[in-house]
Amino acid sequence: MATRVIVSILLLLPATATSGLAPAAQTGSPRRVIHITAERFEFWPTEIRLTEGEEVEIRVKSDDTAHGFRIVGGGVNLTVPKRGQGEAVTVFKPEKSGRYTFECSRMCGAGHNFMRGVLIVDAPEEQKARSITTDHTESTENSMGFSVVSVCSVVRGC
Numbered sequence: 121m122a123t124r125v126i127v128s129i130l131l132l133l134p135a136t137a138t139s140g141l142a143p144a145a146q147t148g149s150p151r152r153v154i155h156i157t158a159e160r161f162e163f164w165p166t167e168i169r170l171t172e173g174e175e176v177e178i179r180v181k182s183d184d185t186a187h188g189f190r191i192v193g194g195g196v197n198l199t200v201p202k203r204g205q206g207e208a209v210t211v212f213k214p215e216k217s218g219r220y221t222f223e224c225s226r227m228c229g230a231g232h233n234f235m236r237g238v239l240i241v242d243a244p245e246e247q248k249a250r251s252i253t254t255d256h257t258e259s260t261e262n263s264m265g266f267s268v269v270s271v272c273s274v275v276r277g278c
């Protein structure tokens with residue numbers, strides 16, 4: 121029961137955030153900005169949900185050394201500058217639902233190979249009934265499901 125209430129609140133959060141930004145976002149396409157933090161040896165958050173066809177901006181920053189951010193099969197591979205040196209930014213649109221692994225693409229130490237996470241792309245209708253995503257597409261489904269709008273590894277203001 122309590123869990124159900126919490127889930128409902130979480131589902132409301134994105135809507136609230138969006139409406140809060142409405143005046144600024146109204147001018148262009150309402151692009152969602154997702155912030156990811158890289159730190160030995162993990163990304164946070166490790167799981168990100170997107171909707172098919174949604175243009176998103178991903179900004180990755182490091183909390184320690186330089187890292188990489190690569191979406192396997194997605195045509196995105198960024199260098200994430202070390203802490204305090206800015207962030208890596210990419211804008212893209214997932215074209216196909218499925219699970220896409222992202223990982224560190226820059227050797228950063230002993231746990232480098234464990235630095236990964238997943239982008240879960242839902243088809244628009246699935247977004248509402250979001251419970252049915254299972255792991256069955258995990259294997260090699262993820263080839264070129266993204267159209268990359270822009271990629272830049274930046275210091276500031278991309």
Ligand SMILES: [Cu+2]
Nearest residue numbers: 224226228232
């Ligand atoms: Cu690494």
